[in-house]
Amino acid sequence: MKAILTKEYGNADVLKLAEIDKPIIGDGEVLIQVISTSVNPMEWKVRNGEMKMMTGKTPPEILGSDFSGIVSKIGSSITGFKKGDEVYGMTDGLKGGAYAEYLKINEDMFAIKPGNLSFDEAASLPMVAQTAYQALVHKAQVKKGDHILINGCTGGVGSVAVQIAKALGCTVTGVCSTKNIEFAKSLGADHIIDYKKDDLLENENSYDSIFDTIGNHSFAEFKKTLKAGGVCVTTSPTIPAMLFGSVLNLFRSKKAKIIMVASSKQDLDAIRTMFQNAQIKPQIAHTFPIEEIKDAHNLSEKGRVVGKIVLKIQ
Ligand SMILES: NC(=O)c1ccc[n+]([C@@H]2O[C@H](COP(=O)([O-])OP(=O)(O)OC[C@H]3O[C@@H](n4cnc5c(N)ncnc54)[C@H](OP(=O)(O)O)[C@@H]3O)[C@@H](O)[C@H]2O)c1
CATH class of the missing domain: 3.40.50.720 (NAD(P)-binding Rossmann-like Domain)
Incomplete structure (x- = not known):
């Protein structure tokens, strides 16, 4: 699968597009085919080493928190989702994983995507x-x-x-x-x-x-x-x-x-209701293909973005 790898801390040049194997899921995990992700300040703070105290000597190999996508495979103990469900959610930002075509995640960290939102819109929201x-x-x-x-x-x-x-x-x-x-x-x-x-x-x-x-x-x-x-x-x-x-x-x-955000299916369900009732609307400022990840990080790092930066993976 296509993924953005981060082998060392540094500026946006450390982000490299690569082909790697798909993750293998355990019994309690779900494999998601990621359609879109987004950039949060958290990712470039992890990338540049600002959060080393929590991320250790090397950064997570794949950064990325937000995702929207399609359930591709479920572990044997998963009951709340099935293959083909359209979902949105967030990884643990310190561990990453969403800047890739597939990610594995626990079922309590994502929810069914708001039906009235596109994958890009849904990926702009979880964090x-x-x-x-x-x-x-x-x-x-x-x-x-x-x-x-x-x-x-x-x-x-x-x-x-x-x-x-x-x-x-x-x-x-x-x-x-x-x-x-x-x-x-x-x-x-x-x-x-x-x-x-x-x-x-x-x-x-x-x-x-x-x-x-x-x-x-x-x-x-x-x-x-x-x-x-x-x-x-x-x-x-x-x-x-x-x-x-x-x-x-x-x-x-x-x-x-x-506030130290943590992904919660319950909160994502409540947020979905607000979106479906049109009480809130996503605010996308820029959309980049994943191949232009460096430009997306550099833009976010300027601190002037109004709304969100979305990255298209598929
Ligand atoms: N603890 C957590 O769980 C958690 C979770 C999410 C985010 N965060 C942190 O929260 C912060 C905000 O995240 P974000 O995603 O909202 O960032 P962001 O989208 O990059 O924020 C950019 C916005 O900040 C505005 N801004 C810059 N300086 C300002 C000032 N002095 N007063 C008012 N507005 C100002 C900018 O508008 P102007 O250019 O017009 O000023 C721009 O619209 C980041 O530091 C992020 O790491 C923490």
Whole structure:
């Protein structure tokens, strides 16, 4: 099968197209024929060695988290899926596997693809939509009527987060740059803070929750903008926050939380319902054939993408 191999850490030049054998599945695994995948910052952070502490001396041989595709073969103990099912899901991003024509995966890490989405659209979602859903629903436990601040509301995660928060009945203030204001409004943001002109920290005691997808402000800075009892969830925690955050939360009314996304069939099922009800729409910024993976990584690494980058494998 065709796959993008990563034998060493480095810039996008370490990504090499190759022919290798298909994975062999065990009893509890499923073989997926991958139709499309997507680029997340996670993959180039793993590729360039930023996450070596978790990935070890060499990177995973095949990177890639998101996928959409078709069930090709099931292990003997699999009951929830059958050959031919159209599915979408996410690997463990630190282990990868999705930049290939076939991948093997456990059945609790993917779900039936939303029927109204193409394979490209479905592949743009699993990481960003699960990150946004798990941050808002599981971590912040937002509810109808809450006012939510979304820092970085036009990126892959932020653009889905705005739509999920609106679908849950929240009022959303989105933080973006001047050029992306109209896009942020089109996603449903009720209020915009243009970070090029305004200070997002100036509205004191305003938000029930903050979802920070950028990591350019500390919890100490965000705290004053939260209402009493508010929660700030970040995708980019500092090491002290990872080590001590949950202990410190025991002694403070405003809580700092971290999202570390993990693929869940249950969450993908809930997200599918939101897509099928047209409460949220995928936002694809660019589509590349898998052969142009280097260009796709270089583009993502600039940090300016509005929506998602999709990679077509088949
Ligand atoms: N912990 C987890 O489980 C988890 C999961 C998923 C992602 N992440 C992390 O979350 C971060 C976001 O991921 P992503 O996929 O959304 O990235 P992305 O799509 O690459 O984000 C790019 C977007 O960020 C905006 N942006 C850049 N600087 C900004 C600023 N100062 N204020 C507001 N917006 C700004 C850009 O718009 P402008 O050019 O207009 O500024 C662009 O639209 C990454 O660091 C990623 O690694 C973590």
